[in-house]
Amino acid sequence: MLDERKASILRAVVEEYIHTAQPVGSGHVAQSPGVEVSSATVRNDMALLEQEGYLRQPHTSAGRVPTDKGYRFFVDELTGPARLDKSSAHQVRAFFDTTHGALEQMLLDTTRLLSDLTHYAAVVVAPAPEAAEVRSAHLVGLAPSVALLVVVLANGVVEKRTVELAAPATEVELADAAAHLSANLIGSTLAALGTVAPSGGPAVDQVLVAVKRAWASHPEADPEQVYVGGTARMASAFDAVDTVRQVLTILEQQLVVVSLIRDVLDRGLQVAIGSETGVGPLADCSLVVAPYLVDGEPAGSIGVLGPTRMNYPQALAAVAVVSQRLGRRLTEG
Amino acid sequence: MLDERKASILRAVVEEYIHTAQPVGSGHVAQSPGVEVSSATVRNDMALLEQEGYLRQPHTSAGRVPTDKGYRFFVDELTGPARLDKSSAHQVRAFFDTTHGALEQMLLDTTRLLSDLTHYAAVVVAPAPEAAEVRSAHLVGLAPSVALLVVVLANGVVEKRTVELAAPATEVELADAAAHLSANLIGSTLAALGTVAPSGGPAVDQVLVAVKRAWASHPEADPEQVYVGGTARMASAFDAVDTVRQVLTILEQQLVVVSLIRDVLDRGLQVAIGSETGVGPLADCSLVVAPYLVDGEPAGSIGVLGPTRMNYPQALAAVAVVSQRLGRRLTEG
DNA sequence: GCTGGCACTCGGTATCATCGAGTGCCAGCC
DNA sequence: GGCTGGCACTCGATGATACCGAGTGCCAGC
Numbered sequence: 125m126l127d128e129r130k131a132s133i134l135r136a137v138v139e140e141y142i143h144t145a146q147p148v149g150s151g152h153v154a155q156s157p158g159v160e161v162s163s164a165t166v167r168n169d170m171a172l173l174e175q176e177g178y179l180r181q182p183h184t185s186a187g188r189v190p191t192d193k194g195y196r197f198f199v200d201e202l203t204g205p206a207r208l209d210k211s212s213a214h215q216v217r218a219f220f221d222t223t224h225g226a227l228e229q230m231l232l233d234t235t236r237l238l239s240d241l242t243h244y245a246a247v248v249v250a251p252a253p254e255a256a257e258v259r260s261a262h263l264v265g266l267a268p269s270v271a272l273l274v275v276v277l278a279n280g281v282v283e284k285r286t287v288e289l290a291a292p293a294t295e296v297e298l299a300d301a302a303a304h305l306s307a308n309l310i311g312s313t314l315a316a317l318g319t320v321a322p323s324g325g326p327a328v329d330q331v332l333v334a335v336k337r338a339w340a341s342h343p344e345a346d347p348e349q350v351y352v353g354g355t356a357r358m359a360s361a362f363d364a365v366d367t368v369r370q371v372l373t374i375l376e377q378q379l380v381v382v383s384l385i386r387d388v389l390d391r392g393l394q395v396a397i398g399s400e401t402g403v404g405p406l407a408d409c410s411l412v413v414a415p416y417l418v419d420g421e422p423a424g425s426i427g428v429l430g431p432t433r434m435n436y437p438q439a440l441a442a443v444a445v446v447s448q449r450l451g452r453r454l455t456e457g
Numbered sequence: 458m459l460d461e462r463k464a465s466i467l468r469a470v471v472e473e474y475i476h477t478a479q480p481v482g483s484g485h486v487a488q489s490p491g492v493e494v495s496s497a498t499v500r501n502d503m504a505l506l507e508q509e510g511y512l513r514q515p516h517t518s519a520g521r522v523p524t525d526k527g528y529r530f531f532v533d534e535l536t537g538p539a540r541l542d543k544s545s546a547h548q549v550r551a552f553f554d555t556t557h558g559a560l561e562q563m564l565l566d567t568t569r570l571l572s573d574l575t576h577y578a579a580v581v582v583a584p585a586p587e588a589a590e591v592r593s594a595h596l597v598g599l600a601p602s603v604a605l606l607v608v609v610l611a612n613g614v615v616e617k618r619t620v621e622l623a624a625p626a627t628e629v630e631l632a633d634a635a636a637h638l639s640a641n642l643i644g645s646t647l648a649a650l651g652t653v654a655p656s657g658g659p660a661v662d663q664v665l666v667a668v669k670r671a672w673a674s675h676p677e678a679d680p681e682q683v684y685v686g687g688t689a690r691m692a693s694a695f696d697a698v699d700t701v702r703q704v705l706t707i708l709e710q711q712l713v714v715v716s717l718i719r720d721v722l723d724r725g726l727q728v729a730i731g732s733e734t735g736v737g738p739l740a741d742c743s744l745v746v747a748p749y750l751v752d753g754e755p756a757g758s759i760g761v762l763g764p765t766r767m768n769y770p771q772a773l774a775a776v777a778v779v780s781q782r783l784g785r786r787l788t789e790g
Numbered sequence: 791g792c793t794g795g796c797a798c799t800c801g802g803t804a805t806c807a808t809c810g811a812g813t814g815c816c817a818g819c820c
Numbered sequence: 821g822g823c824t825g826g827c828a829c830t831c832g833a834t835g836a837t838a839c840c841g842a843g844t845g846c847c848a849g850c
Contacts, residue, residue, distance in 0.1 A: 494792070494793085495792070495793050495794075496793090496794095497792075497793055497794070497795090498791085498792055498793070501792090515801095516799090516800065516801065517799060517800065517801095518798080518799045518800055518801085519799095519800080519801070
């Protein structure tokens with residue numbers, strides 16, 4: 125696609141621009157290691173690279189800046205699998221060795237870790253509760269005809285739903301219904317809730333119907349819990365306050381974030397660059413994502429959001445390592 | 458403290474500055490309703506107001522800007538209890554009439570509501586779990602010597618702790634321990650957990666000891682859950698991207714936010730202006746807070762964080778109304 | 791004690807020249 | 821043919837200069 129020299133020149137432009145955030149001129153590129161030709165030759169090639177859409181000139185007679193396509197080529201072809209530097213690797217290890225407590229807290233802390241590693245904003249999508257095995261189910265009365273369904277999953281997550289009963293139920297009836305639910309659900313996933321058979325007793329069945337209805341009406345009360353951290357980093361990444369505002373607005377919409385990440389993963393990508401995200405306000409942002417596996421199955425995903433001129437090798441390495449360690453940690457339980 | 462005319466002039470400066478974000482000159486003030494003197498007189502008074510610390514001149518021969526002390530006087534003496542405008546009041550009512558589902562989601566949505574009403578960032582501190590009555594307690598085995606303590610509170614909150622057992626326990630032993638806990642806790646608060654007496658059986662007692670230890674080591678795994686919303690609004694409030702970054706950094710530190718709010722309330726204040734917050738990076742921010750009552754008892758608090766030149770009457774009204782409605786909604790259950 | 795008048799300040803804006811990094815192009819060299 | 825040095829050109833950034841006007845402090849007078 126690109127001959128070797130053009131590729132080297134593109135690499136030099138991208139790396140320099142990531143470093144300085146200033147348009148890169150032919151002189152600098154000619155002096156880069158890996159480029160052994162004169163600035164005039166570089167100029168010719170840069171003009172071609174611009175024609176082919178890899179580079180862009182902010183103004184006539186300024187240096188060149190990579191386009192999304194340029195970054196894409198850099199990420200796909202010019203960047204090998206990178207390793208985390210020593211201190212970062214140590215930081216990751218220390219984090220997963222010492223982290224403790226509830227899953228939710230760990231996931232939130234993981235956004236901090238990722239953000240510290242990369243200096244960009246970080247997101248962590250929690251494991252889908254549907255995938256985990258049920259360990260126990262309880263029904264607790266809160267008011268005469270309001271109960272709370274509490275389901276404990278094997279990974280330590282607790283799911284709950286408010287259940288509005290058609291008629292008041294006694295503690296005993298609730299306990300019977302819970303026992304029936306437990307008997308049918310333990311060992312399978314929450315998805316099996318829809319197919320639980322009636323138990324026989326009318327009072328208990330009334331409760332079961334209400335439980336099913338409560339579940340069906342909010343199957344995803346946590347539509348896919350997502351944790352966001354390091355948003356303040358976005359303010360360092362851009363100097364236009366309006367860009368910052370737009371990006372923050374996106375990050376506040378959990379639904380958008382989740383579907384964005386899912387979409388990127390569904391396309392088989394690790395990185396979405398600028399307009400590839402499909403989200404207008406993120407035109408100047410790139411997203412690096414990775415799923416994490418629990419018990420060998422994809423459970424959730426993590427990601428890093430930064431400016432398009434992000435340090436891709438570093439971000440990719442950080443996301444890869446953290447997703448792997450997080451998966452391992454959650455598999456251990 | 459300030460004679461009537463000076464107060465009127467200060468009011469005019471504050472209101473104008475809140476509106477335009479530009480230093481206010483004597484000419485504009487003289488034309489304001491409520492000020493019936495010439496600009497020369499206004500100038501004299503403004504010089505005095507500056508000497509006394511209510512106003513500040515960004516540069517010689519520019520207009521005046523209120524100081525923290527100026528805002529403080531405005532808030533304390535010049536601003537009566539304001540009412541929410543019609544559409545906002547309607548928005549609040551509609552929100553609390555239609556909101557449903559889990560407490561957590563409601564509190565998160567409340568930050569959206571407050572942020573929409575005021576156009577500033579909003580925080581909601583959840584009710585302290587210690588205060589709520591226990592409705593049921595369960596112990597679920599996750600691994601041979603790991604169990605999960607799940608406690609359902611009367612307000613629908615579910616508290617959980619991972620419990621590391623000294624020795625493996627059977628399902629029956631866990632159930633016995635849970636029954637013992639339930640018997641001792643139901644009707645009182647979680648604080649009573651520390652004083653639960655042994656049950657007699659050694660296997661069960663082993664579990665009880667582990668439960669107490671788990672609770673004691675993370676009494677506040679949710680140190681005081683806090684929800685933050687509308688952070689993107691901070692990017693509209695300031696034009697220095699660095700100020701935005703600093704404020705966001707603060708908002709990301711839940712502990713800081715919680716203690717800040719608590720501190721303000723402890724001082725008996727509704728509003729903390731600029732340096733009154735005691736947090737350096739918030740020198741250009743003001744915080745408007747209010748507690749909300751559940752069953753007549755202070756349960757949690759809500760707040761709005763904006764620039765010092767915020768619309769105080771509006772923010773105070775919004776916070777007052779929302780805290781009241783939220784408390785009522787949570788009291789109903 | 792308030793006001794109109796006046797000299798003064800000084801930040802913001804516009805104009806203009808300069809500078810220099812960077813470009814495109816071309817003739818010449820290997 | 822392809823690379824290179826050279827050259828004229830572009831144009832954003834920087835800085836000097838002037839100007840404008842909103843705003844001030846002060847003072848004499850009503």
